[in-house]
Amino acid sequence: MPVPPPTVPDPYDISTAAAAAAAAPTGRFARRTAGMTASEIRALFAVASRPEVVSLAGGMPNLAALPLDTLAAEVGQLVASEGQTALQYGSAQGTPALREQICEVMRLEGIDADPNDVVVTVGSQMALDLITRIYCDPGDVVLAEGPSYVGALGSFAAYQARVVHVAMDAHGLVPQNLRDALESLARQGITPKFLYTIPNFHNPAGVTLAVERRTEILEICASYGVAVVEDNPYGLLGFSGTVYPALRSFDRDVVYLGSFSKTFASGLRVGWALVPPAVRDRLVLAAESATLCPPTFNQMIVSRYLQTQDWRSQVKTFTEAYRERRDAMLAALETHLPPGCSWNVPDGGFYVWLTVPEGVDTKAMLPRAVTARVAYASGTGFYADGFGSSQLRLSYCYPTPERIEEGVRRLAGVLGAELDVMRTFGVPARTPRLRSGPDAPSPDTA
Amino acid sequence: MPVPPPTVPDPYDISTAAAAAAAAPTGRFARRTAGMTASEIRALFAVASRPEVVSLAGGMPNLAALPLDTLAAEVGQLVASEGQTALQYGSAQGTPALREQICEVMRLEGIDADPNDVVVTVGSQMALDLITRIYCDPGDVVLAEGPSYVGALGSFAAYQARVVHVAMDAHGLVPQNLRDALESLARQGITPKFLYTIPNFHNPAGVTLAVERRTEILEICASYGVAVVEDNPYGLLGFSGTVYPALRSFDRDVVYLGSFSKTFASGLRVGWALVPPAVRDRLVLAAESATLCPPTFNQMIVSRYLQTQDWRSQVKTFTEAYRERRDAMLAALETHLPPGCSWNVPDGGFYVWLTVPEGVDTKAMLPRAVTARVAYASGTGFYADGFGSSQLRLSYCYPTPERIEEGVRRLAGVLGAELDVMRTFGVPARTPRLRSGPDAPSPDTA
Numbered sequence: 001m002p003v004p005p006p007t008v009p010d011p012y013d014i015s016t017a018a019a020a021a022a023a024a025p026t027g028r029f030a031r032r033t034a035g036m037t038a039s040e041i042r043a044l045f046a047v048a049s050r051p052e053v054v055s056l057a058g059g060m061p062n063l064a065a066l067p068l069d070t071l072a073a074e075v076g077q078l079v080a081s082e083g084q085t086a087l088q089y090g091s092a093q094g095t096p097a098l099r100e101q102i103c104e105v106m107r108l109e110g111i112d113a114d115p116n117d118v119v120v121t122v123g124s125q126m127a128l129d130l131i132t133r134i135y136c137d138p139g140d141v142v143l144a145e146g147p148s149y150v151g152a153l154g155s156f157a158a159y160q161a162r163v164v165h166v167a168m169d170a171h172g173l174v175p176q177n178l179r180d181a182l183e184s185l186a187r188q189g190i191t192p193k194f195l196y197t198i199p200n201f202h203n204p205a206g207v208t209l210a211v212e213r214r215t216e217i218l219e220i221c222a223s224y225g226v227a228v229v230e231d232n233p234y235g236l237l238g239f240s241g242t243v244y245p246a247l248r249s250f251d252r253d254v255v256y257l258g259s260f261s262k263t264f265a266s267g268l269r270v271g272w273a274l275v276p277p278a279v280r281d282r283l284v285l286a287a288e289s290a291t292l293c294p295p296t297f298n299q300m301i302v303s304r305y306l307q308t309q310d311w312r313s314q315v316k317t318f319t320e321a322y323r324e325r326r327d328a329m330l331a332a333l334e335t336h337l338p339p340g341c342s343w344n345v346p347d348g349g350f351y352v353w354l355t356v357p358e359g360v361d362t363k364a365m366l367p368r369a370v371t372a373r374v375a376y377a378s379g380t381g382f383y384a385d386g387f388g389s390s391q392l393r394l395s396y397c398y399p400t401p402e403r404i405e406e407g408v409r410r411l412a413g414v415l416g417a418e419l420d421v422m423r424t425f426g427v428p429a430r431t432p433r434l435r436s437g438p439d440a441p442s443p444d445t446a
Numbered sequence: 447m448p449v450p451p452p453t454v455p456d457p458y459d460i461s462t463a464a465a466a467a468a469a470a471p472t473g474r475f476a477r478r479t480a481g482m483t484a485s486e487i488r489a490l491f492a493v494a495s496r497p498e499v500v501s502l503a504g505g506m507p508n509l510a511a512l513p514l515d516t517l518a519a520e521v522g523q524l525v526a527s528e529g530q531t532a533l534q535y536g537s538a539q540g541t542p543a544l545r546e547q548i549c550e551v552m553r554l555e556g557i558d559a560d561p562n563d564v565v566v567t568v569g570s571q572m573a574l575d576l577i578t579r580i581y582c583d584p585g586d587v588v589l590a591e592g593p594s595y596v597g598a599l600g601s602f603a604a605y606q607a608r609v610v611h612v613a614m615d616a617h618g619l620v621p622q623n624l625r626d627a628l629e630s631l632a633r634q635g636i637t638p639k640f641l642y643t644i645p646n647f648h649n650p651a652g653v654t655l656a657v658e659r660r661t662e663i664l665e666i667c668a669s670y671g672v673a674v675v676e677d678n679p680y681g682l683l684g685f686s687g688t689v690y691p692a693l694r695s696f697d698r699d700v701v702y703l704g705s706f707s708k709t710f711a712s713g714l715r716v717g718w719a720l721v722p723p724a725v726r727d728r729l730v731l732a733a734e735s736a737t738l739c740p741p742t743f744n745q746m747i748v749s750r751y752l753q754t755q756d757w758r759s760q761v762k763t764f765t766e767a768y769r770e771r772r773d774a775m776l777a778a779l780e781t782h783l784p785p786g787c788s789w790n791v792p793d794g795g796f797y798v799w800l801t802v803p804e805g806v807d808t809k810a811m812l813p814r815a816v817t818a819r820v821a822y823a824s825g826t827g828f829y830a831d832g833f834g835s836s837q838l839r840l841s842y843c844y845p846t847p848e849r850i851e852e853g854v855r856r857l858a859g860v861l862g863a864e865l866d867v868m869r870t871f872g873v874p875a876r877t878p879r880l881r882s883g884p885d886a887p888s889p890d891t892a
Binding site: 029033078080083084085087090122123125129133136137155157261266267282289291294296 | 475478482507515519525530533536581582604639673713714715741744
């Protein structure tokens with residue numbers, strides 16, 4: 001459909017992005033490969049994982065608290081007693097037993113679900129990838145918070161979808177920004193396929209969508225005929241013990257993505273999608289062509305764990321460890337960071353989103369940080385359009401509090417040096433900042 | 447590119463198929479969902495899995511011979527001693543240890559490989575899906591044997607690729623048929639993205655590509671600039687003990703797909719792709735957006751199994767069980783089937799490909815077979831174009847020899863009844879037979 005030129009500069013105008021995507025050359029490979037590039041974070045993992053580097057970049061859950069001996073016994077028993085089933089192919093949708101238990105887990109967030117509408121996937125990343133597969137043709141538009149989860153941006157790029165970011169504030173996605181974006185896209189003749197949102201303890205922004213905004217956002221999307229994809233890997237990891245009602249608890253049409261990677265064990269790669277029946281049938285077919293079926297063994301391990309272990313206490317134990325680390329990071333930021341920095345105070349999850357003084361380019365600074373033996377994820381990795389060069393993500397999930405403090409101290413040194421250079425030679429020319437909807441304020445400055 | 451009308455009826459003319467694909471309506475979902483339909487085999491699994499039904503339809507490996515107690519101890523030890531690593535995220539490419547061991551396994555087929563070129567996937571189905579993702583734009587053409595693996599056809603459909611079948615004979619893919627197909631496509635201005643081939647103990651045809659044809663087929667593809675994707679899940683399951691040299695052993699540009707589903711345990715979902723470096727980099731990125739990483743735990747279990755167990759003897763044990771079952775099936779076919787049926791004698795793998803007398807439609811007969819408590823996979827499921835209604839696939843991998851004999855007896859009864867009806871009322875109008883390249887002879891009648 002032709003796009004009328006907007007009468008005023010429109011932050012949501014994506015006609016240029018479309019042209020750029022269409023132009024990409026790929027030789028003997030599919031056009032979609034042009035959009036498949038290594039994320040800054042992943043590209044960085046190799047260096048950042050050297051022991052002398054304090055990595056505040058990754059999102060690896062802290063598994064130290066897992067009762068390995070008990071698990072060893074349970075898993076061994078599973079192989080001995082049910083190995084013929086556990087080591088065999090299973091159904092593409094997942095085992096009925098685990099789908100029942102997943103409904104129990106989701107009930108904690110106010111979700112009333114039928115196990116027949118649950119599809120077990122190889123981590124929720126696979127659900128995200130397949131949901132994009134069944135919704136998006138090349139050029140289709142997806143709405144996502146700005147910033148958004150790097151793995152989601154990767155899947156959207158792999159299916160040649162165009163991403164329009166909608167800014168958040170300290171209370172999550174801003175309903176008026178969502179309306180503005182949908183209005184602008186409507187003027188361009190575009191109905192986005194879905195809104196991708198992480199309502200709780202956002203990755204990377206650390207914020208949580210205010211409960212009173214949840215139904216409003218659902219109503220806005222419904223009124224524009226836009227589906228909602230709710231990604232909720234951190235929902236049970238709130239430091240206050242509060243569990244927020246899922247968007248899905250208000251609206252059965254919401255596509256809900258969940259995972260055991262943060263509440264149990266990421267190395268098992270067990271996640272799921274809860275979807276309306278019409279989506280489920282397509283999702284199961286897509287899952288079949290993607291992997292035939294998720295590993296039966298891993299599903300039975302999670303089932304057994306949920307059945308035989310006090311998994312709620314285990315989640316509480318995890319959460320306490322994360323809160324201790326968050327506190328260590330916040331204290332270190334207060335103590336060491338130079339003036340002009342701002343950050344949010346996450347009340348759950350893994351991440352602090354930091355805004356650095358104007359003029360500092362977090363992407364350009366990253367190699368110098370790694371040289372100083374600290375790694376972070378620069379903000380641009382969390383935007384589809386190059387925005388985010390004044391932001392960075394700090395993860396407190398994995399290192400010990402002592403290492404976190406040391407890492408922040410090193411980061412402060414690097415930032416200080418950048419600022420000294422700027423004072424001496426003036427603010428350097430910025431990396432050209434591309435459009436990202438309205439200039440998204442960092443969550444704490446709204 | 448415009449397709450000139452062929453001067454003579456051309457079995458490889460795909461212009462009509464292209465138009466059909468483009469026309470499909472999909473509402474709010476992606477166009478690719480129009481091609482995502484439940485395969486006849488999968489649709490059948492529910493009924494066929496009732497205990498009173500002898501299922502000769504599925505391809506489930508026989509795990510009865512696995513030493514579960516030993517495995518239980520090994521897996522338990524793994525969790526107790528390395529649980530912090532095994533239950534954590536890993537790299538998208540797979541663990542270095544397993545990639546090294548995979549190269550050892552492939553050496554049995556004459557493959558000289560660098561572990562850096564191996565990408566571990568969630569079963570080889572995931573490798574197949576991602577290879578299609580990085581090679582195929584909508585409308586691109588893929589060559590595949592006729593018949594071909596139903597899971598491959600599913601992935602090709604999911605990426606809106608068009609499949610052109612190339613007929614086999616008793617010695618596998620026929621080089622001249624491959625030349626003819628490539629010539630015809632060249633006249634249509636089309637260069638296929640790749641040839642997808644299963645050289646050993648073919649699923650579903652049961653045939654093996656003659657060694658003297660292997661380099662010839664590689665040369666033909668090279669001369670037309672067509673990549674080769676070699677899918678080899680059954681290569682080590684030869685009844686004579688012969689291990690055939692892989693296509694990859696002759697040509698480092700071949701994309702090779704392997705799996706532990708048939709040599710160890712399908713429920714772990716551990717497969718791999720061995721690819722040239724330029725493909726590898728794209729494959730790893732595609733794998734990241736598909737699942738982030740394959741399950742670390744499952745990879746470490748396979749590593750430990752290969753390291754601590756006599757896995758070659760285990761494969762020999764599996765193979766002997768399959769040979770016994772093949773013999774039971776062949777004997778039962780000889781004893782019970784009515785005249786006019788023909789089938790191949792597989793010297794490895796899981797499958798017998800059966801051609802029924804002219805006039806019998808295996809797809810139409812399937813419900814009557816299930817009523818008679820025997821299930822098979824009708825031939826049309828193994829073609830992208832509706833061909834195969836005179837064929838069906840019988841799997842001997844899973845049931846006991848006694849059950850196989852009983853299943854074939856029941857199948858013979860159903861076939862006999864169909865033939866009686868035909869004798870009484872004449873040959874019914876066939877399901878319209880669509881084009882599938884030349885009318886592929888069943889492997890044993892060539």
